[in-house]
Amino acid sequence: MRILILDPAESFRLSARPALEEAGYEVRLRRDADAALVEAQAGAVEALLLDLDAGESGVLNFLRRYRAGGGAGIVLVSGGSATAPLAGIALREGADAFVRAPIEADDLLLVLRQAEERERLRQEVARLRATLGARGLEPLVVAEDPKMRGLLELAARAAAADGAVLITGEKGTGKALLAQAMHRFSRRGDGAFVAVDCDAAPDLFSPNSAGREPLSPTPLPSDPQSLWRSANRGTLLLEEVVALSPDSQKHLLTRLGGRNGGAEPGVESDVRVMATSCLPVDGAVGEGRFQAELLQRLRGAVLTLPALRDRPEDIPALVTHFAQQVASRTGRPVGITPQALAGLQAYAWPGNVRELRQIVERAATLSPSGKLDRSDFPVLAMDHPGLVAAAGGYALKPQVEAVEKEAILRALAATQGTRREAARLLHVSLRTLFYKLRRYGLA
Incomplete structure (x- = not known):
């Protein structure tokens, strides 16, 4: 990452620059605000460090001009205790974080990395929102409520992690839509997305299910191994997973926990499993209707969609x-x-x-x-x-x-x-x- 330090008094030359360069950052030290602004707005750097001790008018004016001109980089401001009120104004004007001076190397690097993580997450959520909109899943993008905004942030992180996901919520909240969006957002986005209604096919994973006529209106593979092959290098969504029969749960657990995922020898298997439920899965475990170990396998990440009310x-x-x-x-x-x-x-x-x-x-x-x-x-x-x-x-x-x-x-x-x-x-x-x-x- 390239960092521009606007330091008219060169007070950061000895304190900040060595620590940043040692941590692998490319540092550009600038004294002239106008030249620094042109360089920053041209996208030549990804982060800026501004010295509040250089004066209120200069720093705030630079920050406002940078943000007004479309500058989207990380902005850190630093100053002594006397600059605390000015730091508050700078944060409201678009700065990302404040580092107290005199700068300690560990403090600076910690604040910078936290700001980088927030920016990375913001970009991931923006990409997820764009994915939702492009795929006709706009109802999930419309999120003014803090619960939904937080859920989208968690979904963005979980999508990139590639582990199992359990999505809960009442009927009609958009569980399958969210699963589809997470699939498109993940590294498997170009692979198959296979959704199965377990309510309609409770014996889906039972070896004896071949030849049975499922109640699902969606055509299903003729046997469990065909199902895994159809979702290979993609995502398998098990809707209303609690409806699976005990025998089907047992074989699904074997599939998720065995070598090569329990697939037949020679059968390639690389499938991400997601599941949804409108019923409390923990309650089903307590009632003996769902295996506790299977629940542990499925909830690598748990997302709960809030009811519209x-x-x-x-x-x-x-x-x-x-x-x-x-x-x-x-x-x-x-x-x-x-x-x-x-x-x-x-x-x-x-x-x-x-x-x-x-x-x-x-x-x-x-x-x-x-x-x-x-x-x-x-x-x-x-x-x-x-x-x-x-x-x-x-x-x-x-x-x-x-x-x-x-x-x-x-x-x-x-x-x-x-x-x-x-x-x-x-x-x-x-x-x-x-x-x-x-x-x-x-x-």
């Missing part, structure tokens, strides 16, 4: 995405009212993203005006059980709040958003209505 921040972007897909197919614009969007965020979504996609696509296709309102979504009816479920089961307070929020939305819809008239319909003061709007995030 637990990440309502992502619903507006998902709705917009699904509506735009319909618009591109039909050639007419599709919009959605704030009242309808708020209602969709309040709904429980027992079918998760899959249900949301189906409902939005149906509404967008059938709407005569192209402007989707609450009336276009039957699930938003006042007595729909999903609204009660979203409110928190049978607890009284959440249910009362859900009904109150629903009443406010109906009043706003009836008055075309006129809050004074809505307050009159609700028999509350305008001040009370404003309070409720802020409380429920409707303002």
Whole structure:
């Protein structure tokens, strides 16, 4: 890695440069800020070290110009204790880390390597997002919720590791989509991706399964060895793996743990195994329905997709995405009212993203005006059980709040958003209505 040190006073010449060069970095020491900026923005270096003691205006101006010009390298800033407030500003302006001066070699190298790892992970997540989008898996890219962003970071690391992966989550959360994306993102991306529904073929790995007619609508290989051959140098996804029969589990465990993966002599075998489950696998082990050792083999990495009701921040972007897909197919614009969007965020979504996609696509296709309102979504009816479920089961307070929020939305819809008239319909003061709007995030 090439590092540019902007050091007008040459205070880093003896402290930072030797340590960096000894660690294998190529160091370029520069005193002139303008020349250094041209060099950095040209992509000639991957990291920069700036001296905060050189003065607030010069350092911050350099940093702002570098980032504004598209500079994407790692930026470290360093200074004494008196520069701590300036360091805080620099970090907000786009610096990646602060190194306290006088610089200790070990501290500098540690901070730099941590910044390198963060940048590497950021690039991997960006590549994973690009892979998802290019493969038509955009519902996984739309992630404003911190849980989903963290999951994508973990998925990017797990995809590169090439070990077994267990993906859990409710039905409709996108487990198979995530597995497919991880396969495409991994070194096996050009190989086969073979997905098998274990619910439909519970005896898949049993030696006596040959000749049986599986319930799966997807054609399956005639015997277990054919299955492994079809996925060779690729990925085998076992959907709802808990459904495998005890005999099939036993032979799968042998396959995963034996020499040459338990394959027949002379049969090449290089298969990455991923599995999904909408049921708690640990619970199945406790009940004796799933082998504990097999679970240990499968969960090299465990990814749990959150239910859609637990990440309502992502619903507006998902709705917009699904509506735009319909618009591109039909050639007419599709919009959605704030009242309808708020209602969709309040709904429980027992079918998760899959249900949301189906409902939005149906509404967008059938709407005569192209402007989707609450009336276009039957699930938003006042007595729909999903609204009660979203409110928190049978607890009284959440249910009362859900009904109150629903009443406010109906009043706003009836008055075309006129809050004074809505307050009159609700028999509350305008001040009370404003309070409720802020409380429920409707303002």
